[in-house]
Amino acid sequence: MSARRRLSVFLIVKNEADRIDDCLASICGWADQVVVLDSGSTDGTVEIARRRGATVYQTDWPGFSAQRNRALGLVDGEWVLSIDADERVTPALRDEIDAVLSEPELDATLIKMPWRTYFFGRPLRFGRYTAPQGKLFRREGARYSTRPVHEQLLLPERRVRTLTAPLDHHSWRSYAHAQEKHLQYAMLLAQHKHAQGERASLAYACLRFFTDFIQQYVLRLGLLDGWRGFLMAVILGQYAFHKYAALRTLSEDR
Template identity: 90%
Template sequence: MSARRRLSVFLIVKNEADRIDDCLASVCGWADQVVVLDSGSTDGTVEIARHRGATVHQTDWPGFSAQRNRALGLVDGEWVLSIDADERLTPALRDEIDAALSNPALDATLIKMPWRTYFCGRPLRFGRYTSPQGKLFRREGARYSTRPVHEQLLLPERRVLNLKSPLDHYSWRSYAHAQEKHLQYAVLLARHKHAQGERGSLAYASVRFFTDFLQQYVFRLGLLDGWRGFLMAVMLGQYAFHKYAALRSMREE
């Protein structure tokens, strides 16, 4: 093995003081560069990040895609890891990344890792929130799409390497937070669709509730996660419903 390729990590954050320290503890002192791009935190997030040794920049909030592209412009590593304050690297995952980035024969431009998402105190084993995440990539030519949420990473070439060790994901502080976050994202996507001229209906929103519930609970085996799997399937059905119900309501605004 040769020396590990230079690795930068970036986070875009606002008011994450209750969980950013655990996230930064998993990357500071390991990555060659850690950049935190903050958009107006008032809860001590910035002070925690600086204490951990991250380089902190503060700016306004232009939206998810634009903010990730700003952060991408602040790092200089050959490889970049984009994580959120609710994610944490395990020692096993760091070791796998080290091995991959130290391999002289590495041909990939995107490295995916399993997502171990915690919900109501335990990790989900099935469904949407266990899909591998492409968060580690070669910086040259990379950028993010202009979608308002669930932005897509665009690469000049896409050659994928899949790792085995999971990235821990603590997305929701509570059931209420999970509902708030899904509703926020649903409305953002509805506005994007409305701006593109799409039209929603309550009939379609209702159909999507059931189809998205079945997709998560049955076809993606959420039922094997017990009551947590059922609750998550209901929330994802609600997410789809809210997206198209909000789109319908925007005709009258």
């Protein structure tokens, strides 16, 4: 093995004081560079990040894609890991990343890792929130798409490798937070679809509730996660309904 390639980590945050410390504890002292791009926190997030040794920048909020592109412009590593304050790099994942980034003939440009998403105290084993995430990538030529949410990472060449060790994900503080977060994303996507000229009906919104529920609960085996799997399937069905119901309202002539 040769020396590990230089690794930068960045986070875009606002008011994450209750969970950013655990995130930074999993990367500071391991990554060569840690950048936190804050957009107006008032709860001590910035102070925690600085205390952990991260380099902190403060700015406005232009949207998810633009903010990630800003953060990408602040790092200098050959490889970049983009994570959120609700994620934790496990020791096993650190070791696996170290090994891969030390390979002399590393051919991949995008490295995915399993997502171990916790939902009310236990990790989900099935469904959308267990799919491997492309969080680690070569910086040269990389940028994020202009979608308002669920932005896509664009690379000059896309050669994917998937690791085995998990990235821990603690996305929701409570049931209310899970609903608020999905509703926020649904509204942003509805606005984006409307701007792209898409239209929807309430009948289609209702249909999408059922199809997305079935996909999560049955086809993706969420039923094997017990009541947590059922609740997540309902939330994702609601997410789809809200997205297209909001698009229907935006389509109304005013």
